[in-house]
Amino acid sequence: xxxxxxxxxxxxxxxxxxxxxxxxxxxxxxxxxxxxxxxxxxxxxxxxxxxxxxxxxxxxxxxxxxxxxxxxxxxxxxxxxxxxxxxxxxxxxxxxxxxxxxxxxxxxxxxxxxxxxx
Numbered sequence: 001x002x003x004x005x006x007x008x009x010x011x012x013x014x015x016x017x018x019x020x021x022x023x024x025x026x027x028x029x030x031x032x033x034x035x036x037x038x039x040x041x042x043x044x045x046x047x048x049x050x051x052x053x054x055x056x057x058x059x060x061x062x063x064x065x066x067x068x069x070x071x072x073x074x075x076x077x078x079x080x081x082x083x084x085x086x087x088x089x090x091x092x093x094x095x096x097x098x099x100x101x102x103x104x105x106x107x108x109x110x111x112x113x114x115x116x117x118x
Contacts, residue, residue, distance in 0.1 A: 004041045013055040031082035052080045
């Protein structure tokens with residue numbers, strides 16, 4: 001996974017820089033695509049957050065003027081949100097059935113426990 005993380009990190013910093021420079025929907029879509037690639041390769045949300053902050057550190061190392069930093073960080077937050085949206089979608093797809101399964105399991109456990117005590 002180390003090589004995958006490295007490769008995606010390079011693509012992420014390139015995509016983030018492109019988005020910060022033009023702010024277009026096209027470059028924002030790259031974040032979603034990167035999120036999908038990360039998810040498909042077994043990376044998690046924390047991996048994405050680390051990748052995002054590493055990318056910001058790389059961009060800050062380029063000595064950007066201070067007045068642009070706040071705008072850059074707001075735009076970077078949008079980029080991160082878009083990159084994480086596939087994880088959110090993926091989690092929501094499985095959250096409801098799992099919750100229903102859990103409620104069903106809990107009710108069966110209550111029934112079995114109460115039956116054993118009678």
